[in-house]
Amino acid sequence: MSKKEDILKAATALFAHKGFQFATMSEISKLTGAAEGTIIYHFKSKEQLxxxxxxxxxxxxxxxxxxxxxxxxxxxxxxxxxxxxxxxxxxxxxxxxxxxxxxxxxxxxxxxxxxxxxxxxxxxxxxxxxxxxxxxxxxxxxxxxxxxxxxxxxxxxxxxxxxxxxxxxxxxxxxxxxxxxxxxxxxxxxxxx
Amino acid sequence: MSKKEDILKAATALFAHKGFQFATMSEISKLTGAAEGTIIYHFKSKEQLxxxxxxxxxxxxxxxxxxxxxxxxxxxxxxxxxxxxxxxxxxxxxxxxxxxxxxxxxxxxxxxxxxxxxxxxxxxxxxxxxxxxxxxxxxxxxxxxxxxxxxxxxxxxxxxxxxxxxxxxxxxxxxxxxxxxxxxxxxxxxxxx
DNA sequence: CCAATTACTGAGTGAGCGCTCAGTCAGTGT
DNA sequence: ACACTGACTGAGCGCTCACTCAGTAATTGG
Missing domain, CATH: 1.10.357.10 (Tetracycline Repressor, domain 2)
Incomplete structure (x- = not known):
């Protein structure tokens, strides 16, 4: 699975269980092993994600x-x-x-x-x-x-x-x-x- | 209406419409005319509110x-x-x-x-x-x-x-x-x- | 083989947050 | 007059956050 798909999957879980506001970029980063910059690189912003x-x-x-x-x-x-x-x-x-x-x-x-x-x-x-x-x-x-x-x-x-x-x-x-x-x-x- | 009741009412509206995280103490303060310190004075914390x-x-x-x-x-x-x-x-x-x-x-x-x-x-x-x-x-x-x-x-x-x-x-x-x-x-x- | 492009990194930035605290002030009892 | 109390203030503190950016690594195509 590509890193982009990893991020999408982890973010779905976090947004669903914690809510958009309480799910942080650093947490998505930790869960996927991708740097915060990578998330932004693929999705431009948290909202776009x-x-x-x-x-x-x-x-x-x-x-x-x-x-x-x-x-x-x-x-x-x-x-x-x-x-x-x-x-x-x-x-x-x-x-x-x-x-x-x-x-x-x-x-x-x-x-x-x-x-x-x-x-x-x-x-x-x-x-x-x-x-x-x-x-x-x-x-x-x-x-x-x-x-x-x-x-x-x-x-x-x-x-x-x-x-x-x-x-x-x-x-x-x-x-x-x-x-x-x-x-x-x-x-x-x-x-x- | 007392200031405490004012805060309770405004916070209810904000928490309901914007969600707990997106409603800020400064916004409740602006809406009620009470200082942020006043809100904490009456309710101890945002969560207690x-x-x-x-x-x-x-x-x-x-x-x-x-x-x-x-x-x-x-x-x-x-x-x-x-x-x-x-x-x-x-x-x-x-x-x-x-x-x-x-x-x-x-x-x-x-x-x-x-x-x-x-x-x-x-x-x-x-x-x-x-x-x-x-x-x-x-x-x-x-x-x-x-x-x-x-x-x-x-x-x-x-x-x-x-x-x-x-x-x-x-x-x-x-x-x-x-x-x-x-x-x-x-x-x-x-x-x- | 070497540009060129794409994928990725993470320390750093500045904005915004909840909350603190030293202090003002009106009201009350003596 | 004075001491005391509870309501209230708001600049400021420490912290977290989304996002930036200069740089590195990997991949691709001629």
Whole structure:
């Protein structure tokens, strides 16, 4: 692995676990064995380093979902929803540091003044909510789901799943124990009575 | 209003909107007209100032819910749940800066090493989830809600409502437009079919 | 083989931070 | 009048931080 990739990986972990402000260049330097000057050489500034991380996260999340759905068919919208929730949680476990970073405030604060940052965050957010929405639209078409506002309900669904990831990240409760209850709740919420 | 209260209020706003690290003592000083020495005089340190804010938030949130439920009766668990969700969102609007601060990571990071901080956060969290749980237990007793795990479902409910507050805080979507969809989703999720 | 380019280094810089402390000042009890 | 107390001040201290820059090492292409 190249030194640049090393830095990106270590910085992702530090930004995710300590926050942008508390993660220092010297700490990234120590963790990677690269001099502080090397970090700046590759990424220009600490803020640009964060942007590179977010760009990387965006690319990977979109790729992973595309790969997952490639040639896949679902017996119903309701079962697609279950699949999507499962895969979302699986991905949040695989890319735990990126998802943790995306749950912090700083990227969204930066997005207020930095259009590039805003672009990455919106792309990720839209990718995720779009997938929930697609499952709902399918479910409403095949009659497995009741009639409600697809986009708004997709956002509520997103909140529920994101909340479980948050519980896991904060260690507030055994998230695994909540998984089956979450799926059951989603089913009750969406299904055609 | 005393200078100490002024500082507490200004610091709450700054910690909520900028984050603990990016909010500086000199900024709090400028906003309140109090010298930096005065802030330290009243609160000992920046961290102690945050703790005072969290203690204040804890006290007020618990008080407000106690006041709200004083002598109140509900026709069913399902309608109590609606009332609770409404009041939660109302309170999150009234105390927007405290709720925003409680959605940041830093307080939970501090809680890892500071037992006092942990105590305040747990008290707030338990207060909120307990109220959802009470509504569910009532609903299951009076038959308006289906049979599921009360505590776990209360946590999922909490996630949903908390997510809507987050949407509002991040300005990602008009949260008001989501309110009626949220209530409807909760009803479908909880009601006895 | 040797420029030329790219990758990397780390001591040094200056800005900004939380906090200190010697001191002012208004209010209160005697 | 005086002593005492608690609220408040702000220049200054020590420290940490992101970033600079002059220089070195490695890689590449003619």
């Amino acid at each position: 964060l942007l590179a991380i977010l760009k990387d996260a965006k690319t990977r999340i979109i790729e992973e979902f595309e790969k997952y759905f490639e040639g896949k068919t679902f017996e119903s919208g309701l079962s697609m929803m279950e699949d999507v929730v499962s895969f979302y949680l699986y991905l949040a476990g695989m890319m735990d540091e990126q998802f943790l970073l995306l749950q912090r405030h700083y990227p969204y604060q930066l997005a207020d003044t930095n259009p590039e940052c805003r672009e990455y965050l919106e792309a990720i957010y839209n990718c995720l909510v779009d997938i929930f929405e697609k499952a709902i639209l399918l479910g409403q078409a095949d009659g497995s789901m009741a009639d409600f506002h697809p986009r708004k309900t997709a956002m509520i669904l997103f909140s529920m799943v994101d909340g479980l990831v948050r519980f896991k990240n904060y260690n507030l409760y055994d998230a695994g124990a909540l998984y089956s209850e979450l799926i059951a709740s989603c089913r009750r919420m969406l299904r055609n009575a | 945050l703790l005072a804010i969290l203690k204040d938030a804890k006290t007020r949130i618990i008080e407000e819910f106690e006041k709200y439920f004083e002598g109140k009766t509900f026709e069913s668990g399902l309608s109590m749940m609606e009332d609770v969700v409404s009041f939660y969102l109302y309170l999150a609007g009234m105390m927007d800066e405290q709720f925003l601060l409680l959605q940041r990571h830093y307080p939970y990071q501090l809680a890892d090493t500071n037992p006092e901080c942990r105590e305040y956060l747990e008290a707030i969290y338990n207060c909120l989830v307990d109220i959802f749980e009470k509504a569910i237990l009532l609903g299951q007793a009076d038959g308006s809600m289906a049979d599921f795990h009360p505590r776990k479902t209360a946590m999922i409910l909490f996630s949903m409502v908390d997510g809507l507050v987050r949407f509002k805080n991040y300005n990602l979507y008009d949260a008001g437009a989501l309110y009626s969809e949220l209530i409807a989703s909760c009803r479908r999720m909880l009601r006895n079919a």
